[in-house]
Amino acid sequence: xxxxxxxxxxxxxxxxxxxxxxxxxxxxxxxxxxxxxxxxxxxxxxxxxxxxxxxxxxxxxxxxxxxxxxxxxxxxxxxxxxxxxxxxxxxxxxxxxxxxxxxxxxxxxxxxxxxxxxxxxxxxxxxxxxxxxxxxxxxxxxxxxxxxxxxxxxxxxxxxxxxxxxxxxxxxxxxxxxxxxxxxxxxxxxxxxxxxxxxxxxxxxxxxxxxxxxxxxxxxxxxxxxxxxxxxxxxxxxxxxxxxxxxxxxxxxxxxxxxxxxxxxxxxxxxxxxxxxxxxxxxxxxxxxxxxxxxxxxxxxxxxxxxxxxxxxx
Amino acid sequence: xxxxxxxxxxxxxxxxxxxxxxxxxxxxxxxxxxxxxxxxxxxxxxxxxxxxxxxxxxxxxxxxxxxxxxxxxxxxxxxxxxxxxxxxxxxxxxxxxxxxxxxxxxxxxxxxxxxxxxxxxxxxxxxxxxxxxxxxxxxxxxxxxxxxxxxxxxxxxxxxxxxxxxxxxxxxxxxxxxxxxxxxxxxxxxxxxxxxxxxxxxxxxxxxxxxxxxxxxxxxxxxxxxxxxxxxxxxxxxxxxxxxxxxxxxxxxxxxxxxxxxxxxxxxxxxxxxxxxxxxxxxxxxxxxxxxxxxxxxxxxxxxxxxxxxxxxxxxxxxxxxxxxxxxxxxxxxxxxxxxxxxxxxxxxxxxxxxxxxxxxxxxxxxxxxxxxxxxxxxxxxxxxxxxxxxxxxx
Numbered sequence: 001x002x003x004x005x006x007x008x009x010x011x012x013x014x015x016x017x018x019x020x021x022x023x024x025x026x027x028x029x030x031x032x033x034x035x036x037x038x039x040x041x042x043x044x045x046x047x048x049x050x051x052x053x054x055x056x057x058x059x060x061x062x063x064x065x066x067x068x069x070x071x072x073x074x075x076x077x078x079x080x081x082x083x084x085x086x087x088x089x090x091x092x093x094x095x096x097x098x099x100x101x102x103x104x105x106x107x108x109x110x111x112x113x114x115x116x117x118x119x120x121x122x123x124x125x126x127x128x129x130x131x132x133x134x135x136x137x138x139x140x141x142x143x144x145x146x147x148x149x150x151x152x153x154x155x156x157x158x159x160x161x162x163x164x165x166x167x168x169x170x171x172x173x174x175x176x177x178x179x180x181x182x183x184x185x186x187x188x189x190x191x192x193x194x195x196x197x198x199x200x201x202x203x204x205x206x207x208x209x210x211x212x213x214x215x216x217x218x219x220x221x222x223x224x225x226x227x228x229x230x231x232x233x234x235x236x237x238x239x240x241x242x243x244x245x246x247x248x249x250x251x252x253x254x255x256x257x258x259x260x261x262x263x264x265x266x267x268x269x270x271x272x273x274x275x276x277x278x279x280x281x282x283x284x285x286x287x288x289x290x291x292x293x294x295x296x297x298x299x300x301x302x303x304x305x306x307x308x309x310x311x312x313x314x
Numbered sequence: 315x316x317x318x319x320x321x322x323x324x325x326x327x328x329x330x331x332x333x334x335x336x337x338x339x340x341x342x343x344x345x346x347x348x349x350x351x352x353x354x355x356x357x358x359x360x361x362x363x364x365x366x367x368x369x370x371x372x373x374x375x376x377x378x379x380x381x382x383x384x385x386x387x388x389x390x391x392x393x394x395x396x397x398x399x400x401x402x403x404x405x406x407x408x409x410x411x412x413x414x415x416x417x418x419x420x421x422x423x424x425x426x427x428x429x430x431x432x433x434x435x436x437x438x439x440x441x442x443x444x445x446x447x448x449x450x451x452x453x454x455x456x457x458x459x460x461x462x463x464x465x466x467x468x469x470x471x472x473x474x475x476x477x478x479x480x481x482x483x484x485x486x487x488x489x490x491x492x493x494x495x496x497x498x499x500x501x502x503x504x505x506x507x508x509x510x511x512x513x514x515x516x517x518x519x520x521x522x523x524x525x526x527x528x529x530x531x532x533x534x535x536x537x538x539x540x541x542x543x544x545x546x547x548x549x550x551x552x553x554x555x556x557x558x559x560x561x562x563x564x565x566x567x568x569x570x571x572x573x574x575x576x577x578x579x580x581x582x583x584x585x586x587x588x589x590x591x592x593x594x595x596x597x598x599x600x601x602x603x604x605x606x607x608x609x610x611x612x613x614x615x616x617x618x619x620x621x622x623x624x625x626x627x628x629x630x631x632x633x634x635x636x637x638x639x640x641x642x643x644x645x646x647x648x649x650x651x652x653x654x655x656x657x658x659x660x661x662x663x664x665x666x667x668x669x670x671x672x673x674x675x676x677x678x679x680x681x682x683x684x685x686x687x688x689x690x691x692x693x694x695x696x697x698x699x700x701x702x703x704x705x706x707x708x709x
Contacts, residue, residue, distance in 0.1 A: 041516065042516040043516070044386070044514045044516070046382065053525070054525050057521050057523075057524040057525050058524070058525050058527060059524040059525060059526050059527070059530050060524075060530070062521035062524060064519070064521050065519055066516070066519050067513075067514035067515055067516055067518075067519040067520060067522075068514075068519070068520075068521045068522065068523075069381075069382065069385050069514055069522045069523055070522070070523030070524070071378055071381050071382070071405065071408055071412075071523060072378070072404060072405060072408060074374070075374065075375060075378035075405070077375075078370065078374070078375035078378035078379045078382070079378050079379065079381060079382035079385075080382060081368055081370070081375070081379045081382065082338065082340060082368060082378065082379030082380060082381060082382025082383035082384075082385075082386070082390075083382040083383065083385070083386045083514065085338050085340070085366035085368050085379070085382075085383055085388075086337060086338050086366070086382065086383035086384075086386035086387065086388035086390075087386060088366055089337045089338060089364065089365060089366040089388060090337060090386065090387060090388060092364065093337065093364060095387065102516055119371055119372060119374075119375070120371070120372075120374075120375050120378065122371065123370055123371035123372075123375055126371075127368070127369060
C-alpha cells in the first residue's frame, strides 16, 4: 500500500477536458478524469460504446487529450489487442522509436464488459496482451435508459426489471467479473471507487507498471439510473465501501490485499436507502441483501487471510 | 525475378500477403479460408514474415483487432468465409467508415442453414453494401495478384477504404495451379508501405470513432461515397501499372469472345473459366456467345458493363447467391439490370440461379442456359420469365 497519498498529491494536469455532456454528479466522469491523471501521457485509449463514449466525443468536439478510438460496443478489448500487437511489431520494425513506450488502456461500461464484451475481454486476457482494461460499472445499461445488465445488483429497479405485482426489481445476483478475470490468471486485478481517489490513482499507476493483461473494476454511481440527487455521488460511493457491498482491493498475482479496510461495517440498508432504485424493497428483501453482503465479505476476508472487513455494527 | 511454383489458391493468397510485408494478421479459423492463415502462421514461425498474429476468439474480434491495428498505422490482413463474414458484418461497416485500409480475403462459401461448407457467393454478396472495395478472382494467379493490388488501392490517399479480395472456396482455395509469385521487393515497390491515413499517435492525439450527430453524419457518408467513386480511378491506374510491371492485365470487367455477340453470359469467379472452356469446346452454330466477367464488384463498373452489353440482344446473368423476395433474387442480375436501365440500354436479361452450396456449374448447365437465351433472344421482352431460372435444381 502506498503511504498516505492524499488528493493533494494527484497530478494537477488535466487530460480529460471539461465541457462534455455527462450528467451532473456522474460517477464515470470523476473516474475518467482521474484515470487520465494516472495513466502515462503516451497511452492510447480504446472505448466501448456507452455513456462515456457518447457524451465525450460529440463531433467535432472531444474530451480526450489521449489518442482515442471507439469501434463498437462489444469489442474494446479486441480493438485494444490489435493496437497492442501493432505497437509491438511497429517498434520491432523501427516505425516507432525503441525508447518511446506507448501503453494501451481499454475502457468499457458494465454492459460492454460483463455482457456483450465478455468474449472479447476473455480473449484479450487469455492471450496476454499488455493492456489495462477498466470497467466503469454503473450496474445497468444506463446509456439506453436503465435496463438491467449482468452487473445489476439484487433487488435493483431498472426499466426491464420493474416493480409490479409479480416482479419486484432484479432477482438475480451480480455477475462476478473479478472472479472471471482471475480465472484467466492475470497478474493484476483491482477494484476502485471514486470516493477513494488516491487509492484509485495508486492502483491505476501500479497496473500501468505491470506487464500483461490487467483488469480494474470501478464503482460508478449513476444519478438518473440509481435515482438520487447529484450531490450524493460521493456519499453513496463511500457508503458502498462502509457497508461492505463494495470492497476496495487488489489481487496481485493471485494474492488479495484490501486497500480500504472497514473495521466496523454499517448495515447495507444505509446504502440502499440513499437510492430510489431500492425504494420498493421490503425488510425481508433488505435482510436478504444483507445476507448476500455478509457472504461476500466473509469470502473476501477468507482470501485476505484475516478479517479486514469487520462485522456490522449494532 | 519472379518464380513459378504450384500453389493452392489459399497458398497463393498467403504468399502475396507475405510479399506485402503485412505487420498484423488477425484471423479466426473457418473452412475454407483456414489454410491461408495456417500458411501465414508457418511463414511467421519460420521467420519468413515479421508480423504479429493475433489468435482472436471470433471473427468479430478478428476484424475489431484489425481495426485497432490499422488505426495504429500497421499494414493489416485478415481472411474469412461464410459465417465468419456474417459475424464480422457489424465491424465491416465501421472499418470502411473509419476509412481504414485493411485487406481481407473472402474464401467464398455458402451461408447456413443448412450448414454447408462448400462454395457459392452468399457471403460475398451479403457484405456488398458494407462500403468495402470488392474484387473477385477467376483463378489462383489472380487471387495472388489481387492481394498486392488491394493494398495499392486501399492505401491510396485518395481512397483509404478497406478492400475484399475474394476467391471461390474449394474450387480455387484447395485447387493447385502454377503461380508466378510476386516477390517482396517487387510487391513493396508496386505497393509501398506509406502511412497515408490518420493514426493513434500520442504526439498528435486524435479521437477516432467520434459520435456523429445529424449535423455531421451525412457529410461523413458523402465523403465515403466520394472515396468509393475515386477508388474506381485508382483501380484502373493500378491495374495498368500492374500490367506494365508484372505483365498480367486485369480489368474491372473482362470480355471474352466477339464483342458484337447477340448473347452474353455474365459470371464471376471460377465459373467464368467454366463458361470460357465450354465455349471454346462447343462452337455454337448461328449464335455468337460472349462472356463478361465481373472482377470489380464494388464500386460496380456500370459504365464498362454497359459498354460491353449495349449491342447484345439478350444477357444471361449467372448468380451463385439468392436473395428471396428481392425484385431480382439474383444480386448480380440486380446490378446489371440497374446499370442497363440507368444508361437507357434495353437489352433483355435472364437471371440464372445455380451453383449454390458447392453444386458445380457444369458444361451441361451452361448449355441449358445458352439454350434458354437462344430461345428468348428474338422474343419480345414481354414474354421473358419474371422469375429467375433455377438451373440444375430439382423441382
